[in-house]
Amino acid sequence: xxxxxxxxxxxxxxxxxxxxxxxxxxxxxxxxxxxxxxxxxxxxxxxxxxxxxxxxxxxxxxxxxxxxxxxxxxxxxxxxxxxxxxxxxxxxxxxxxxxxxxxxxxxxxxxxxxxxxxxxxxxxxxxxxxxxxxxxxxxxxxxxxxxxxxxxxxxxxxxxxxxxxxxxxxxxxxxxxx
Amino acid sequence: xxxxxxxxxxxxxxxxxxxxxxxxxxxxxxxxxxxxxxxxxxxxxxxxxxxxxxxxxxxxxxxxxxxxxxxxxxxxxxxxxxxxxxxxxxxxxxxxxxxxxxxxxxxxxxxxxxxxxxxxxx
Numbered sequence: 342x343x344x345x346x347x348x349x350x351x352x353x354x355x356x357x358x359x360x361x362x363x364x365x366x367x368x369x370x371x372x373x374x375x376x377x378x379x380x381x382x383x384x385x386x387x388x389x390x391x392x393x394x395x396x397x398x399x400x401x402x403x404x405x406x407x408x409x410x411x412x413x414x415x416x417x418x419x420x421x422x423x424x425x426x427x428x429x430x431x432x433x434x435x436x437x438x439x440x441x442x443x444x445x446x447x448x449x450x451x452x453x454x455x456x457x458x459x460x461x462x463x464x465x466x467x468x469x470x471x472x473x474x475x476x477x478x479x480x481x482x483x484x485x486x487x488x489x490x491x492x493x494x495x496x497x498x499x500x501x502x503x504x505x506x507x508x509x510x511x512x513x514x515x516x517x518x519x
Numbered sequence: 520x521x522x523x524x525x526x527x528x529x530x531x532x533x534x535x536x537x538x539x540x541x542x543x544x545x546x547x548x549x550x551x552x553x554x555x556x557x558x559x560x561x562x563x564x565x566x567x568x569x570x571x572x573x574x575x576x577x578x579x580x581x582x583x584x585x586x587x588x589x590x591x592x593x594x595x596x597x598x599x600x601x602x603x604x605x606x607x608x609x610x611x612x613x614x615x616x617x618x619x620x621x622x623x624x625x626x627x628x629x630x631x632x633x634x635x636x637x638x639x640x641x
Binding site: 342350351357358361362365383384413414417434437438440460463467468503504505508512 | 552553557560562564568569572575576577582585
């Protein structure tokens with residue numbers, strides 16, 4: 342995973358797999374404070390503390406104990422974040438949802454670039470059109486905001502996000518970022 | 520944004536979704552788990568949707584899944600049409616566009632990217 346945006350897609354897919362109807366992504370790049378923060382909140386089925394521990398200790402756990410490869414990417418992101426002077430925290434409540442927070446030094450030599458956030462949102466909201474995908478990206482005072490529910494509303498009832506018209510509308514909404 | 524806020528939206532959204540739901544003639548399932556993403560599934564997805572839009576296709580449904588269990592072949596997708604499922608692997612964006620323009624639009628499989636069904640590998 343050589344982009345932060347690919348990690349965001351991976352976490353977003355965890356949310357979709359967990360039955361989430363809403364996925365809210367927040368990325369804050371504070372260059373002055375040398376900090377990059379990523380937050381992904383979903384209303385999926387959530388995890389109990391034991392599952393959270395399993396996810397985070399993915400690499401150290403006995404291979405035979407793994408039932409399914411759930412959320413392998415979170416262990417990867419944690420590794421990257423820790424290498425870049427940061428960390429990763431999962432807050433989850435069964436039946437209510439999960440919040441993933443990752444943070445790292447913005448100027449760290451090992452920090453992956455943000456990458457193509459627009460393509461990540463494009464893939465996520467078109468691949469899971471029943472899920473509302475929101476994203477806010479802040480960097481040095483500029484804010485980009487995307488909300489697939491707004492795009493769907495603008496299209497009106499009966500027009501799928503996956504239709505040619507829907508794809509164009511999503512692309513337009515994503516193209517408005519700087 | 521709090522988890523409790525999201526909770527409230529969910530019930531409403533579930534209702535909305537159950538009102539949509541229609542079966543399309545073609546269904547494409549893209550493997551978008553960690554290994555798929557690392558191998559380039561996002562670019563494949565983009566190419567698929569771009570081509571669906573370019574060809575003005577209304578009869579294709581695209582879905583994402585965690586993993587199709589074919590990690591060695593990622594990026595992977597499955598095309599479902601009537602009773603047939605075709606698995607494609609080691610995809611590129613160009614291959615994804617071909618799957619739309621040749622398989623979906625003309626009914627001709629893109630043989631060089633077809634992989635066997637999972638049971639054939641066991």
